[in-house]
Amino acid sequence: MSAQPHKPEDLKYNPSHEWVGVSEQDGQRIATVGITAFAIEQLTDLVYMALPDVGAAVKAGEEFGEVESVKAVSPLYSPVDGEVIEVHTELVDALETLGDDPYGNGWIMRVKLADGANLDGLLDFANYTQQCSES
Amino acid sequence: MDGRVLVDIARPGADNMAIDQRMLETAAETGRLLLRVYRWREPTLSLGYFQKYLEFQEYVQQTSRSASPSVPVVRRATGGGAIVHHHDWTYSIAVPPAAGQTSKGLATGPAQKLYDCIHAEIALWLTEIGYAARLWDVSDESDRCPPKAGCSFLCFERRSRGDIVVGNTKVLGSAQRRHQGAVLQHGSLLLQRSEFAPSLSGLQEIAENPTVFAQDLGSALAQRISRSVDAYLPGEPTAVQALEELGIGDFAGIGQFSDHNWLTCR
Numbered sequence: 095m096s097a098q099p100h101k102p103e104d105l106k107y108n109p110s111h112e113w114v115g116v117s118e119q120d121g122q123r124i125a126t127v128g129i130t131a132f133a134i135e136q137l138t139d140l141v142y143m144a145l146p147d148v149g150a151a152v153k154a155g156e157e158f159g160e161v162e163s164v165k166a167v168s169p170l171y172s173p174v175d176g177e178v179i180e181v182h183t184e185l186v187d188a189l190e191t192l193g194d195d196p197y198g199n200g201w202i203m204r205v206k207l208a209d210g211a212n213l214d215g216l217l218d219f220a221n222y223t224q225q226c227s228e229s
Numbered sequence: 230m231d232g233r234v235l236v237d238i239a240r241p242g243a244d245n246m247a248i249d250q251r252m253l254e255t256a257a258e259t260g261r262l263l264l265r266v267y268r269w270r271e272p273t274l275s276l277g278y279f280q281k282y283l284e285f286q287e288y289v290q291q292t293s294r295s296a297s298p299s300v301p302v303v304r305r306a307t308g309g310g311a312i313v314h315h316h317d318w319t320y321s322i323a324v325p326p327a328a329g330q331t332s333k334g335l336a337t338g339p340a341q342k343l344y345d346c347i348h349a350e351i352a353l354w355l356t357e358i359g360y361a362a363r364l365w366d367v368s369d370e371s372d373r374c375p376p377k378a379g380c381s382f383l384c385f386e387r388r389s390r391g392d393i394v395v396g397n398t399k400v401l402g403s404a405q406r407r408h409q410g411a412v413l414q415h416g417s418l419l420l421q422r423s424e425f426a427p428s429l430s431g432l433q434e435i436a437e438n439p440t441v442f443a444q445d446l447g448s449a450l451a452q453r454i455s456r457s458v459d460a461y462l463p464g465e466p467t468a469v470q471a472l473e474e475l476g477i478g479d480f481a482g483i484g485q486f487s488d489h490n491w492l493t494c495r
Contacts (some may be wrong), residue, residue, distance in 0.1 A: 136339050142279040160278075165309035165389060166340035166405035166412075167278050200273070229337055 099198030100126070106173065106216035108155075109225060111136075112199065114173040114213065119219045123207040125174045129161075131196045137163040140189040145202065150178045152205060154215065161189075161203065168201070173210040180204040232262035232466030233475050234455055236447045242273035242303040242314070246486040249321045249415055250306055251477040257411035260439055260461055263323040263475050264454055266447045272315040272425050276304045277384070278405065280311060282493045288382045293425070300425055304492050305466035307404035307415060310384035315423035316431055319415060322347070324458070326410030335461045336412045340405050343414055344391040350457035351401060352393050354449070358440045360432060362400065365392045385419060385429045398430050417448065 111133030115126050132170045135139070144163040152158045152172040159170040180202050185191055191201040217225065245267060252263045272299060285302055300313070324336045324343065328493070335343055348364055355362035367390050374390070381387050385399050393401035403416030419431040422442050432441045440446065455466050472478050485491045 116294065126296045138339065138341070144279075162279050162308040164340045164344075165277070165307065168407045198445070204375065229334075 102130075102197055103145050103219045104212045105197070106218060107222035108171055108173045108216060109170045109222075112171055114175050114216065116207070116213065121130060123211075124179070124199050125176065125205040125207055127158075127173060127203050128196055129170065130222075131193075134193045134196055135192065137166075137168065139163050140192060143189060145181050145183065145186065146178050148178055148181055152176060152178060152203075154211075172205070173216055174205055174213070175193045175207040175208040177208070178203050178215065179206050199218065231260065232264065232455070232462065232464065233469050234264040234358055234451050234466040235266075235336060235469050235472065237265050237267040237472070239268040239270045239272050239417060241484040242275065242301050243327075244480070245269060245319070246275070246303050247480045247483040248412055248472065248477060249256055249323075250385050250483050250486070251307075252321060252323035252475070253406060253408050253413035256325045256413075256474050257409040259476065260325040261476070262458070262466060263477070264320070264451060264466060265322075266318055266320045266451045266454075267437055267476070268309040268447075269314040271301065272313065272423060273301045273303060274425070275312050275314060276492075277301060277309040277311060278304065278406070279308060279495065280304075280367055280382075282495045284382050285311065302492060304494070305404065305415075305469050306407045307413065309389075309402065309404035310380065310387055311382050312384045312402075313423050313426040313429075314417060315425060316421035316433075317417040317419050318447055319417045320347075320450060320454055321415035322454060322458070324412050324414070324462075331385055335458065336407075336410060337451055340412075343390060343405065343412060344403055346461070347414065347416075347454055347457045348391050348393050348401065348403070351450070354453045355393065355432075357393070357398070359436060359450055360395045362393050362395050364390075365394045365399070367391055383424070383426060383429065393437050395432070400432055400435075421486055447479060 100115045105115050109115050111130045113128050114129050140163045140186050144160045146158045155170040158172040161168050326336055352362040365388050379494050392399050401418045403414050405414045421431040421433040
């Protein structure tokens with residue numbers, strides 16, 4: 095399922111390298127979540143991925159999935175509170191997509207934001223970029 | 230460094246995995262580095278986190294070992310392939326989140342960094358006791374193991390960059406799991422061939438060496454691993470005598486590794 099690429103400058107970020115972009119759809123706020131190009135470069139060869147189920151509740155800062163690369167299992171942390179409404183299941187058998195198009199077709203899940211959910215605790219592009227440069 | 234090291238007793242597989250998990254959580258919570266070396270109370274096969282239980286069943290059928298169905302199986306929380314723990318020493322180290330310049334990069338950097346850090350020291354130690362150990366490197370794409378193209382079920386039949394090999398024999402491999410900025414790495418040093426994995430040679434098959442089965446081998450292994458991370462987290466870790474002194478006496482609360490649903494979740 096293809097997707098319009100997001101501009102990294104327009105996104106918000108977890109310190110743990112997940113990105114999120116929010117749009118309005120039919121009066122609801124929908125968050126699209128992925129992992130950053132920096133994270134994918136650090137992970138190197140991705141071999142497995144576990145995704146959440148549609149309908150699952152996710153909470154900011156809590157795990158929603160996992161990836162494995164070089165025998166290391168790394169959790170993915172949700173940047174937002176809400177309900178998973180769509181999962182990019184094709185990624186599991188085409189993990190190279192994450193690296194090829196991390197901010198577009200590499201999207202991982204879409205979340206209907208919970209009432210009152212906000213992105214205040216997340217990093218903007220400038221701060222996220224600085225964090226990456228310091229690591 | 231606020232670190233503690235334990236040369237542990239041999240325990241059942243599920244307990245070993247629960248303790249490793251608790252070490253990871255404790256490192257994340259307390260900022261303390263924890264190191265444990267241990268053995269397994271009985272021959273046990275550990276599956277990698279993403280391996281399918283069906284793969285284990287097929288392995289049992291293919292090897293047609295009448296004793297295999299009685300080998301306990303546990304699913305690790307770390308990646309990689311299956312390991313038969315019989316004649317091996319296992320180490321597990323829980324590295325806390327970056328807490329200043331001296332620890333920077335070990336827990337938060339690429340996974341390969343911690344593999345290389347610890348494996349290089351163990352390889353040096355093996356060389357000192359008479360084995361021509363080296364870190365395996367990927368020299369060309371064909372040496373890699375594409376997971377979708379029928380990777381070997383057993384970890385020690387695979388090759389990953391940084392694995393410790395002696396000649397063409399892999400003698401040590403490790404795997405990781407990350408949690409809240411901390412990282413758990415554990416690995417097994419193969420001492421001798423097991424009848425439950427007859428294709429795999431250990432150190433004793435490469436060259437008989439009394440050091441390999443010396444009483445203090447576990448202590449020596451722990452000492453060298455401590456040394457390997459000293460550059461990042463300076464200071465000798467404190468040797469302790471019991472899990473409670475590691476701050477993880479409550480590992481029994483982690484029941485997932487005894488849960489059949491966890492074992493067969495894939």
